Amino acid sequence: MEFDPQTLEGYRLKLRYKACYHLGSFCPDVDDIVQETLARFVSALRDKKVHNPESIGAFLSGICNNVIHEYWRRLWREAPPDPALPEHPAVPPASEAVELRQAVAAALAQMSERDCELLRAFFLEEQDKDEICRRTGLSDSQFRVALFRAKERFRKIYRQEMKHKSPGLH
């Protein structure tokens, strides 16, 4: 089984996301973890340990979980650092992160209050469909349409904002 560089780059992006999810985006070793995961994955491919293409996701995810657990174990084994000394140099925020945040804020500002309210109820307040329908008077199908349209509108405006801010990135 072989993978083109684009597929591997896609895996790298997703593994980075997964590692940040478990370790926090401020973890300075995320890229090392992703690199180690990919190295083990490629090595397993070379040794023909992966036979079923459908199990690649679970296989890759399992390797990443192992690398994360090893990382945690290593951190626990190591002596705690002197809190008076900075463990890692201060990392200023990437300008992309600030731009991203501005684009998201601008996208939300352009959306209607009704859309924002619906999205807030579903995503932040964790209300279920029935609860929101009861409160807003929407039917099941109206709720689905409203939710996905609102999310789509957000995605569209946010992409436009990102294009405007960083034409090279999108």
Next chain:
Amino acid sequence: MEYHEDPLLREELIRNYLLKRLDESATKAFESHYLICDECFEELRASELLMGGLSWSKVDRRRLEDVVVIAFSSPVQLTRQSEMTGLLRGMLEQKDTKVLIDLSRVSRIDSAGLGMLINCYSHAVRNSGMLKLLNPSMEVQRLLRITHIDSVLETYYDERQAVASFNS
């Protein structure tokens, strides 16, 4: 689970994943899936941005001298991942290392919220910075005392005093 069968179910799953509400096996299954599914990964990232944006609007940041004061613009409970993420991001995007978190609008905090404060504190210390708390409610203050977090995180009830303490 068939992730593409019902978009609403998938959206709920993504929301619960982002809020860390899924159990271990559901988390593993979803991660195994999105690693090979661009569509679900794209939905996940869009929902994360959306949830981040919705929660950021609840976090205000302002500067007093060289201290950044982070506060919630509406009452919150520090028990939800989304709000915590907003606060964490607010802090982590700072170049500044003197940060005061105003807890006056935090009505309730649980172990996850306390853990988040400790994470913020660790982040500040790692970056040679300082993190202090302002105006916790009686309930929050009680929990800070029981868990001895108040011995690590200095707490103030007067903003000017708190700001002055960073430079004393």
